[in-house]
Amino acid sequence: MNAPAYAHPQATHTVPLGGARVAYLLVRSRRRSIGLEVGASGLTIRAPLRVSVAQIESALQEKAQWVLDKLAASALRVQQTPQVDWGQGAQLPYLGGLLTLQLHPAAPRGCELLAVGEGRWVLHVPLPVDALPASVRGQVHAWWLRHARLLLTQRLQRFAPDLGVQWRSLRLTNARTRWGSAKHDGGIMLNWRLLHFRLPVLDYVVVHELSHLRVMDHSPRFWAVVASVCPDYTRLRAELRQQPIPEWDL
Structure with missing residues (x-):
């Protein structure tokens, strides 16, 4: 069985996470801490300017199960997203x-x-x-x-x-x-x-x-x-x- 994979469409980095491969978007800003966001597009990590990628991914590993649970739930919601039949009575x-x-x-x-x-x-x-x-x-x-x-x-x-x-x-x-x-x-x-x-x-x-x-x-x-x-x-x-x-x- 292939390992699950999650990819943000604007991914900048990829990391193995708890048996899955996660491609995430890294956004740098003048913030004080590392923030993790999981949405319909995937994982976004917001990090301070001076924090290294190694430090970011170390923090990510500590939250691995939480991230994977959120990604799986988000993927399920996407699958369940209703489609609009653009016509009479839609x-x-x-x-x-x-x-x-x-x-x-x-x-x-x-x-x-x-x-x-x-x-x-x-x-x-x-x-x-x-x-x-x-x-x-x-x-x-x-x-x-x-x-x-x-x-x-x-x-x-x-x-x-x-x-x-x-x-x-x-x-x-x-x-x-x-x-x-x-x-x-x-x-x-x-x-x-x-x-x-x-x-x-x-x-x-x-x-x-x-x-x-x-x-x-x-x-x-x-x-x-x-x-x-x-x-x-x-x-x-x-x-x-x-x-x-x-x-x-x-």
Whole structure:
């Protein structure tokens, strides 16, 4: 039997780990400690500038079983990721409910969203029912990005005063391993896929990134800032990590 292998698509280093081969992405920064992150793309290690690769991989060996368990769980989630059939009646998770696509040429240009029940929406897409999947995806994706920018802007405006911070700009991202980031200058990046989650989960990510405008690390002080506005962040963070979301690629 072949040993299991896990490879980050942007891997910079490879190491044998507990009977497996793990290709990981190493990111250097001005941080104080080595951090391990396992996401859908694989293992990312964030390390201080002056720490050697040998020291990094020694620390990795100490966490070998934890890393392998996380990688196996992540690989299983990827296998279970729902695929979207981009056509009439396709469904997408949306704000904790379901959004169904209805295709008809007379729909308003740019699509129209209608609430049809508790946790249920219909998105009217101006295309014929036999439209090509790429056309359907393109129309829905354009609408989704516009709606994501509007909703995420509203949530940033909602929580920034509670945290006593000012954000300057919002950029939408499609990163596979990060839901958001913040810069010292007030720039915020948020993943447009957050609209697949319940609003409280989305709000946790917004609060998380806004909190970085006060504390740029993940120290206890940072988590205290998050908890001041989002006291159940631990549960919401777990939900963010565990819920599979659909693959948009054709």
